[in-house]
Each structure stands twice: as structure tokens, then as C-alpha cells.
Amino acid sequence: MIRKLISRVFSGKKAQASRHEPAVIPVSSHGITRDRISSGSRRVCETLQEHGFKAYVVGGAVRDLLIGADPKDFDVATNATPEEVRRAFRRSRIIGRRFQIVHVMMGQETLEVTTFRGTLDEKTKTDEHGRVLHDNVFGSQAEDAARRDFTANALYYDPATEAVLDYHHGVGDLKARTLRMIGEPRARYREDPVRMLRAVRLAAKLGLSIDPEAKKPIREMADLLENVPAARLFDEMLKLLTSGHSVKCITQLRDEGLHHGLLPLLDVILEQPMGEKFVMAALANTDDRVRRGKGTSPGFLFATLLWHEVLAHWEKLKASGELKIPALYQAMDYVLDVQSEKLAITRRIAGDIKDIWSLQPRFEQRAGKRPYALLEQPRFRAGYDFLLLRAQAGEIDNEVAEWWTEFQNADGNQRGEMLLPEAAGDKKKRRRKRKKPAAATADTPAT
Numbered sequence: 115m116i117r118k119l120i121s122r123v124f125s126g127k128k129a130q131a132s133r134h135e136p137a138v139i140p141v142s143s144h145g146i147t148r149d150r151i152s153s154g155s156r157r158v159c160e161t162l163q164e165h166g167f168k169a170y171v172v173g174g175a176v177r178d179l180l181i182g183a184d185p186k187d188f189d190v191a192t193n194a195t196p197e198e199v200r201r202a203f204r205r206s207r208i209i210g211r212r213f214q215i216v217h218v219m220m221g222q223e224t225l226e227v228t229t230f231r232g233t234l235d236e237k238t239k240t241d242e243h244g245r246v247l248h249d250n251v252f253g254s255q256a257e258d259a260a261r262r263d264f265t266a267n268a269l270y271y272d273p274a275t276e277a278v279l280d281y282h283h284g285v286g287d288l289k290a291r292t293l294r295m296i297g298e299p300r301a302r303y304r305e306d307p308v309r310m311l312r313a314v315r316l317a318a319k320l321g322l323s324i325d326p327e328a329k330k331p332i333r334e335m336a337d338l339l340e341n342v343p344a345a346r347l348f349d350e351m352l353k354l355l356t357s358g359h360s361v362k363c364i365t366q367l368r369d370e371g372l373h374h375g376l377l378p379l380l381d382v383i384l385e386q387p388m389g390e391k392f393v394m395a396a397l398a399n400t401d402d403r404v405r406r407g408k409g410t411s412p413g414f415l416f417a418t419l420l421w422h423e424v425l426a427h428w429e430k431l432k433a434s435g436e437l438k439i440p441a442l443y444q445a446m447d448y449v450l451d452v453q454s455e456k457l458a459i460t461r462r463i464a465g466d467i468k469d470i471w472s473l474q475p476r477f478e479q480r481a482g483k484r485p486y487a488l489l490e491q492p493r494f495r496a497g498y499d500f501l502l503l504r505a506q507a508g509e510i511d512n513e514v515a516e517w518w519t520e521f522q523n524a525d526g527n528q529r530g531e532m533l534l535p536e537a538a539g540d541k542k543k544r545r546r547k548r549k550k551p552a553a554a555t556a557d558t559p560a561t
């Protein structure tokens with residue numbers, strides 16, 4: 115009875131917290147002038163406000179600006195319904211079924227405009243573990259703030275006044291470099307287990323520490339990630355791996371016991387001494403590229419993560435008597451079949467991954483015309499970058515990688531001099547091929 119009363123008092127307090135007035139932090143105190151936000155997000159907010167609605171830049175962009183990081187994108191939150199937003203902008207469309215949002219096109223920018231979300235209640239549909247399945251109720255701004263995950267993500271920037279509205283002490287937490295969950299962390303992880311991954315990613319990316327209250331339950335709740343749809347996990351993993359801090363993220367995921375089942379087989383890969391070295395070298399390489407503002411392709415990334423699985427299967431098939439190249443193709447298909455199911459790797463990405471893998475044996479061929487043909491391959495660059503990683507991780511002889519670096523940069527004469535003598539078997543094979551042109555491809559190396 116007493117316990118019930120106490121819990122009612124506490125939940126009453128929480129309900130009040132979501133209705134409370136935000137702290138209004140003026141520009142003189144936070145220093146973010148309106149020219150720091152993208153022109154598109156500014157115009158979207160201005161137009162909605164001219165139509166009589168509330169509109170703010172919200173979430174990650176405000177958080178990143180406050181700690182001096184470069185925002186990836188600028189999202190807008192408003193009390194206008196998706197239909198009202200769509201009517202306010204000529205170039206806009208409503209997307210999403212679970213929770214409708216509006217994409218507004220402004221010049222080169224596409225802005226995501228979201229209507230304030232309402233509080234979850236007993237009518238909210240969840241799965242048997244408490245994961246929220248449908249969440250399409252609109253609400254007040256305070257309710258929207260309480261629905262966000264971390265205090266630092268519940269900040270609203272008004273370009274008109276340049277003030278930040280802070281509902282949950284997010285600015286203070288950011289100053290203290292703490293990532294704090296809004297509400298009771300266990301309940302919030304049950305609603306959406308992906309928040310555990312977001313905690314790790316945001317903390318690693320922004321150099322924040324996860325508040326102990328939010329950190330504690332992660333280890334014991336990690337299994338809830340198994341019920342998250344594969345496509346959602348894939349999106350989140352991609353964000354994590356391309357955050358520019360993937361090494362730190364993966365290390366922290368392991369420390370928190372979150373890596374199991376995330377990227378199926380990632381735990382297996384990381385447990386193989388060679389596999390771990392390769393994956394870590396690949397991730398460090400990706401981090402470096404991201405930080406220097408160079409693009410990364412999901413195909414390349416997943417090709418590296420799954421390579422040691424392919425190697426293991428390839429070896430097995432060769433040992434059972436399969437020819438080298440057919441064995442490689444079988445191993446690639448096997449690994450991709452298993453992973454695609456769990457990871458929702460799209461067909462296009464799977465195609466990119468295969469291209470990179472299938473080029474690898476061709477780097478062994480450094481005689482005759484074959485190196486020239488390989489240089490002309492559209493995916494040569496990705497294949498070569500992959501080769502460098504293999505050499506760096508000690509999987510292949512460094513000399514092969516160095517040869518290809520030199521061969522690319524050499525002029526015509528130098529290239530001719532670099533070619534290795536053709537093996538006797540190779541010559542015979544090519545003569546045979548000339549007589550019967552349709553039989554084999556020039557790509558197929560001697561086995």
C-alpha cells in the first residue's frame with residue numbers, strides 16, 4: 115500500500131516534469147548565433163512561424179553546436195501536423211508510416227520536419243518485451259521533449275530569438291560532459307533497445323561519459339537487442355561504424371557486453387587473432403577517412419568486417435578439393451547469405467562487397483596483360499584499398515601491396531619492366547585459350 119502510494123507520488127512528479135516550463139537560455143549565455151544553423155533549417159522555421167506555428171531546430175544539431183562539433187544535419191520540430199507542414203512548402207512530401215515526418219527540400223538541403231510527439235500511455239502498442247511498436251500520437255512540446263532519449267538531445271533552438279529551450283537540464287549535462295537519460299533508463303531501454311547503442315555511439319563520438327544510472331542496466335538488458343528488426347540494427351550499426359569513432363565505439367560495445375549478436379559473427383571474427391587485427395585496422399582506416407571528410411562506402415566497410423569469415427570458408431572448401439576461384443565464390447555467397455538475412459544488407463551493397471572480394475586473387479597476378487586489365491576495372495581503387503588493409507594486418511606479403519602502389523604510379527616503360535615473368539603453366543593456358551576463346555576468362559588464375 116505504502117509502496118503504491120510512493121510510486122504514485124513519484125510518477126506524479128515525473129508527469130509534472132514533462133509538463134514543466136523549459137529553461138530559456140539566451141544567446142549571450144550559449145553563444146550560438148542564427149548564422150550557425152543551416153540556411154534551409156532557418157527558412158523552414160521562419161516559414162512555419164509566419165504561418166502561426168511553433169518551430170525549432172532540435173536534437174543532435176543543437177547538441178553538437180553547443181559542444182563545438184559540426185552538426186551532420188539539422189532537424190526541425192513543430193506543432194504543425196504533417197499535412198500542415200506539407201501545405202506550407204511547395205517542395206515537400208510526407209514520408210513514413212509508423213510516424214509520419216515531412217521532408218522539405220530547400221535548395222540542396224533536405225530537412226526532416228517532425229511534429230511534436232505525445233506521451234506513451236497504456237494504449238501504446240508494444241511487443242511482449244515492452245518495445246514500442248506504434249507511436250503515432252502527437253503532443254505538446256514538453257511531451258515531445260520527454261519522449262527524446264538523452265537530456266542533451268531535448269534542446270530546442272529558436273532561430274528568431276536565438277534562445278535555446280532546455281526542458282531537462284541538457285545544457286548543464288553537456289557542460290559536465292555527461293550523457294544522461296531522460297526518465298528511468300530501464301524503462302527507456304525496454305521501449306527501444308536501440309537506445310543502448312545510441313548511448314555508446316554518442317558518448318564515443320562526443321567524448322561524453324554515460325551517466326552511471328544509464329550505463330548500469332546496459333549489460334543485463336543487452337539481450338533485448340535480439341528483438342529489434344534487422345533493418346533498424348543495420349542502420350544503427352552503419353551510423354556507428356561511420357561515426358569517425360568506430361574503434362572507440364566497438365571497444366566500448368565490447369566492454370558493455372553489447373557486441374554479441376549485433377553484427378552476427380562479429381564476436382567470432384574478433385576472437386580470431388588475425389580477424390581482430392584486420393577489422394581494427396579497417397575501422398581505424400575508416401575513422402581516419404571520415405575525420406578527413408572523405409567518403410566511406412558501406413560496401414567497403416562490410417567487405418572488411420566479413421572478410422575473415424570468407425577466408426575461413428574459402429580455406430575449408432579448398433581443403434575439400436574445390437578449385438580456388440569457384441571455392442572463393444561459394445564462400446562469398448555463403449557468408450553473404452547468412453549475413454544478409456540477419457543484417458538486412460541490401461542487394462546493391464552485397465554487389466559492392468562481392469566486387470571487392472572477387473578482385474583480391476587478381477592482385478596475385480603480376481605477369482602479362484592482366485595487371486593492366488585490373489587497373490581498368492571500375493572497382494580497382496576499392497579493391498586496392500582492401501589489399502592494403504590485408505597487407506597492413508599481415509595477411510599477405512607487404513611486397514604485393516607495394517608492387518601495386520608502384521605499378522599504378524609508374525609510366526608505361528616502368529610498368530613493362532615491373533611485370534613478373536609468366537609462369538610456364540600460365541603461358542600454356544593462354545595458348546589454349548586463344549584456340550578456344552569462349553572456354554575460360556582471362557580473370558581466372560591458375561589454381
Ligand code: ATP
Pocket residue numbers: 172173174175186187189261262263264267268306308309312353
Ligand atoms: P546524429 O545525427 O549525430 O547521429 P542525433 O541525436 O541527431 O545524432 P538522430 O537519429 O538524427 O540522432 O535523431 C534526432 C533526434 O531524435 C535525437 O537527438 C533525439 O532527440 C531523437 N531520437 C532519435 N532516436 C531516438 C530514440 N531511439 N529514442 C528517443 N529519441 C530519439
Ligand code: MG
Pocket residue numbers: 173174175186187189
Ligand atoms: Mg541527427
